[in-house]
Amino acid sequence: MDWLDADGYEIGRQILQRGVAAIYLIAFVSAINQFPALLGERGLLPAPRFIERVGKRAGPTLFRWRYSDRLLLTTCWIGAAIAALLIAGLPQAGPPWLPMVAFLMMWALYLSIVNIGQVFYGFGWESLLLEAGFLVAFLGSNDVDPPLLVLLAIRWLVFRLEFGAGTIKIRGDRSWRDLTALYYHHETQPMPNPASRFFHLLPKPLHRIEVAGNHFTQLVVPFFLFAPQPIAGIAAVIIIATQAWLVISGNFAWLNWITIVLTFGAVPDSFYEALFQVTIEPAYGRTPVWFTVVVVLMAAFIAYLSWQPLRNLFAKRQLMNASFNRFHLVNAYGAFGSVTKARYEVIIEGTIDDGAPGSRWREYEFKGKPGDPSRMPRQYAPYHLRLDWLMWFLALGSDGGWFSPLLVKLLRADPKILKLIRHDPFDGEPPRYIRARVFRYRFSTREEKRSTGLWWMREQSGTLVDPISLRSDHEHPAA
Structure with missing residues (x-):
């Protein structure tokens, strides 16, 4: 089954595993600092009342039978510790099942938090982080080749993320269609950063070019993620550059950061070899049959869940940042379908x-x-x-x-x-x-x-x- 191995993506796997783990660490630290005040026992929207009111409708969560702020903090600290180990690369140095278990534990712990987080956790990047953590769990360890099906599933995630954001803009607001959206966006976005005023004051013709470039990146480029190399890698670099532009111009939590990390999964080792004049030759062992079977089953599961998100991309009433299952897997994404003018x-x-x-x-x-x-x-x-x-x-x-x-x-x-x-x-x-x-x-x-x-x-x-x-x-x- 060598055809299921993706030779030449070791750097991409390292960026995916450590980068997604880093975002999880930030998410758990954010929950430690904010959840008790916002959603704790004496919070603004107390989680115990929510759990009592909705019961099983909350979705899978460790807190269904009992919630306390102490248990919440314990959950977060465990998740943060696992994330730190993955950032250091320790589980990846073991057998393929070890990083798999580590990522799935983080995914389950954070899923438990999101499902009781109510409006404070109602952001699309929460589902994005959950889906990313689940997929990256199946990338294996340093002992085996990166699995091709997992890398394709991650590209499918980036495609939905980018193409969904592009279509929701075209359908949602005339200012995206007439290329004037950035006349307003940098000033009216949820949380401007130090550079936002500079971007807002750029000449309007440049704003129109930016919007046109955004449409090209989100509506055209994602299709090339599934093309042979080096085309897929070039498409990934374009997306990464566009997302870096968004990082510089605004505060969108970890949305752009995790998109960058995920897109690196389509950049082959040959790009780094050409850029840094080095040779990347990792030594892999034989991929265990059980691991290949698990990856194939995961890919089949993702394919099964993909039907509704695929239909949503081309639906007249496209949903933005929607989950179609209780596990926040294979979601619909999109941002700023409309732009506020003031x-x-x-x-x-x-x-x-x-x-x-x-x-x-x-x-x-x-x-x-x-x-x-x-x-x-x-x-x-x-x-x-x-x-x-x-x-x-x-x-x-x-x-x-x-x-x-x-x-x-x-x-x-x-x-x-x-x-x-x-x-x-x-x-x-x-x-x-x-x-x-x-x-x-x-x-x-x-x-x-x-x-x-x-x-x-x-x-x-x-x-x-x-x-x-x-x-x-x-x-x-x-x-």
Whole structure:
């Protein structure tokens, strides 16, 4: 069965295994830092209540029979430890079953978290990470050739990811079709980074070229991932370069990072040999029959699950970031099917005064989302600031039931919530009143930046929540 071995992809396998493990490590650390405050026993959307309400409909999870913050943290630390071992390459130095078990354990642990994560884990890159971890589990160890069927399954994942994102854009928003989407996107994306303002201020003709290049990369190039080498490798390099451009221009958690890692699976060793003038000759043993059988069964399973995602790619009502099974395998992907033309931010303020006119209101600063107009946007990706992302959706009109509990937590100066915020203007003491106002933000022009030093220009456009206090009759404000 030598034809099932993919000779010449050892570097790609190393990047896939260690890169996906690195993203898992970031995801587990993110859960350690944020899950208890957002979804823990006393969180904004407590996981125990969710599990009690939905039961088996939550999907496979270790927490179905019992949830506690301690058990959640134990799960995360175990997952992080396994990820660290895989990054170091220790399981890969053993027999093929060892990295397989390690990756499947990480996948199962993170699946348990995602399935009870509710809106805070409702992002497409959660399913992407789960699918990637499952597939990479079958790449084997350093003792055997990389399996061809696994590399093809990973290319199929990259194809769905890229082509799905391309088709959802063409179908979803006229600005993608008339090439004007980037007139707005860098300014209105969920979490700009330090370079986003620079990209936004580029000439509009260049923006149109960028959009056209994006369409070519997402709608044409993915088909060539299945072509013979070196064509497939060239297609992969184009996708990697495009994703790197997105990494530089915005904070999209680990979406672009893991896409880059997965696409390296289509880059052959011959590219590295030509680039670095080296010879790559790994010494493999004979692939065990049992491992080949497992890989073939996995490939058949993935092929069986691929029918619905394949239909979705060409459906008139294409689903974006949808899972068709409880295990988050062979999902539908896509991002920014529509582009918001104006940026609105919800600004939360508190006061220790009586809330009447003349009270001094002080602003809570979040870590990633825009707030203080003079503050330069920060780089956080591939780390995922979940509360900041949900604040962006809140400004678009999506609550999800977590915002009112957030205001109550701030009124109580909840220490776990305050750890998720960059600046608490009351130094851990509870404010007397709190309110939420809506502002329209835009990047400052070059002239405005020189004269004021501000990164953002903003003006108030409305009030989301009038002043409330726990001392009033409105214990639970309606957002």
